[in-house]
Amino acid sequence: MWRVKSSILSGLVLTASLGLLLAGCTGERQKAPESGDDVKTADSETKTDSQNGRERVSLTVWGAQEDTQLMEQILNDFKKEYKNEADFQIRYEVQGETACKDALLANLEEGADVFAFADDQLNALAAAGALDPIENAERIKTEHLDKAVEAASAGGTMYAYPLTADNGYFLYYNQKYITKDDAASLEKILKKAEKHKKLFMMDWSSAWYVYAFFGNTGLKAGLNDDGITNYCTWNAKDGEIRGVDVARSMLDIAASPGFSSGTDTEFMEGVKSGTVIAGVSGVWNAVALKELWGESMGAAKLPEFSCAGQKIQMASFSGCKLIGVNAYSKYHAWAQKLAEWIVSEENQQKRFEMRGQGPSNKKAAASLEVQESPAIAALLAQSEYSHLQRVGGNFWEPVSVFALNMAQGNPSGADLQKQLDEMAEKMTAR
Numbered sequence: 001m002w003r004v005k006s007s008i009l010s011g012l013v014l015t016a017s018l019g020l021l022l023a024g025c026t027g028e029r030q031k032a033p034e035s036g037d038d039v040k041t042a043d044s045e046t047k048t049d050s051q052n053g054r055e056r057v058s059l060t061v062w063g064a065q066e067d068t069q070l071m072e073q074i075l076n077d078f079k080k081e082y083k084n085e086a087d088f089q090i091r092y093e094v095q096g097e098t099a100c101k102d103a104l105l106a107n108l109e110e111g112a113d114v115f116a117f118a119d120d121q122l123n124a125l126a127a128a129g130a131l132d133p134i135e136n137a138e139r140i141k142t143e144h145l146d147k148a149v150e151a152a153s154a155g156g157t158m159y160a161y162p163l164t165a166d167n168g169y170f171l172y173y174n175q176k177y178i179t180k181d182d183a184a185s186l187e188k189i190l191k192k193a194e195k196h197k198k199l200f201m202m203d204w205s206s207a208w209y210v211y212a213f214f215g216n217t218g219l220k221a222g223l224n225d226d227g228i229t230n231y232c233t234w235n236a237k238d239g240e241i242r243g244v245d246v247a248r249s250m251l252d253i254a255a256s257p258g259f260s261s262g263t264d265t266e267f268m269e270g271v272k273s274g275t276v277i278a279g280v281s282g283v284w285n286a287v288a289l290k291e292l293w294g295e296s297m298g299a300a301k302l303p304e305f306s307c308a309g310q311k312i313q314m315a316s317f318s319g320c321k322l323i324g325v326n327a328y329s330k331y332h333a334w335a336q337k338l339a340e341w342i343v344s345e346e347n348q349q350k351r352f353e354m355r356g357q358g359p360s361n362k363k364a365a366a367s368l369e370v371q372e373s374p375a376i377a378a379l380l381a382q383s384e385y386s387h388l389q390r391v392g393g394n395f396w397e398p399v400s401v402f403a404l405n406m407a408q409g410n411p412s413g414a415d416l417q418k419q420l421d422e423m424a425e426k427m428t429a430r
Helices: 065-081 097-105 119-127 137-143 146-151 186-195 207-214 243-254 264-273 283-296 332-342 345-355 374-385 393-407 416-427
Strands: 029-031 055-063 086-095 114-118 170-174 199-202 221-223 230-232 259-261 276-281 297-300 304-307 310-313 316-318 321-325 386-388
Touching: 055 065, 055 097, 055 332, 065 086, 065 332, 065 345, 086 097, 097 114, 097 119, 114 119, 114 332, 119 321, 146 386, 170 283, 170 374, 186 199, 186 276, 186 304, 199 264, 207 243, 207 316, 207 393, 230 416, 243 259, 243 304, 243 393, 243 416, 259 393, 264 276, 264 283, 283 297, 283 374, 297 374, 316 374, 321 332, 374 386, 393 416
Parallel strands: 055 086, 055 114, 199 259, 199 276, 316 386
Antiparallel strands: 029 086, 114 321, 170 276, 170 297, 221 230, 304 310
C-alpha cells in the first residue's frame, strides 16, 4: 500500500493500481533487475578517471520493487544530464518504504545514499542523524504542496524532498448501483448495498482506516512531544460527542447486511466477484478498478456518517512518500542533486503516468492529466478532512482489537465504555 501506514503497512497508502498504503511496501531489500549498461549494479569506490580526470561517483538508491522500471529511466536520464561532470555508477536496490528506517539505521554508513521512505519515519531518521536539513529548502518549499512540505519537515526544518502526496484513502463506488448523491452518505450507501444484496467494504482490522470515525469528532489521538508515546481522548465521557457515541455508530454500521469489514485484498476480490459495489481504499487500486468497473467507476471523498444525532464527515490519515539523502553519504553533493532530480516536476509527472501516484510538485499536480484522474480528484477532495499520520507504535493494535469487536457486533455484549478505556490505556502506555 503507499500507503504510509506505520503498522498497517508493516502489517496506508499508496499503484495507480495504486495497489497497496503503501504498493512496494515490503520489508525485504534486494537488488533490482539490471537495466543495462546505464544503471550499474557492481559495487565500486569512487575514484578519479585517469584518462579524463573526472570524478567517478558511486551511488546506491533504495526504493519500491514496483518503481524499478520507472527509477531506471530516471537514473539513466540523470546520468545523461551530468555525463560531462562525472562518471557514474548508480545501483538501484529494492527496499520497501515502510521498512526503510529500520534498514537504514541498522548501518547508516553502509546504507543507501538516496532512499524513498514513508513520511511517518521522518522524525526518527532526523533524530538519529540519518538526515541533515536539506539545502535550498526555501526554493523546494515553493515548488511543492504545503501538506507535502509539512510531511517532509520536523520542528519547522525540512529534512527530505517530497515525492508524492497521495498516501490516503477515499471512497470508490460503482455508479451502476450508487449515485453521486448516495456517495455522500454512508447510510445511503448501505441502503443501496442492502437493496441490491451487495456490500460496502472497509477494513476495520486496520487502525489506519478506523481513524476515519474519530478524526473529525473532536476526540483526539496523536503523538506526544517525546516522539514515542501517544495521547488519546477517544474514550471521553463528556463533550458534544463521546467515545461511546462513536462506538454505537460503528455498531449500527456493522449491523447492516450491506456492510463487511475486509482487507484491501478482500475488497478487490469482492469487486472482481461482483459482491462489492463500494469501499474505502486508495489510489493504488485506481487502475485495477477502472479495468473492472469501466466507465461506472466513481470516486469521491469519504461519506458522512450519523453520530449522536449529527452528520459527521469521515476523516482520514494522509501521508507522503519522501526522498531522503543519507547524511553519511560519501558523495553527499551528488546525492542531493540526484534527490532533487527524482522529485522534479518532469519526473513526478512521469511517476504519475507510469505508476499513477499523485505528485507533490505543484506544477505536476496542476497538470490536466492529474486533474482528470478521478482517484486523485477524490483524494484532493478528502484532503480537507485529512490529517498527517503522527502516532506512536502503541496506537495500532488496541484500535484494531476494539474496531474488530465492533465489526463483529460486540458479540459478548461487553460494556462499550470499558472497551474504550482499555483501548485508550493501551494506546497511551509508556
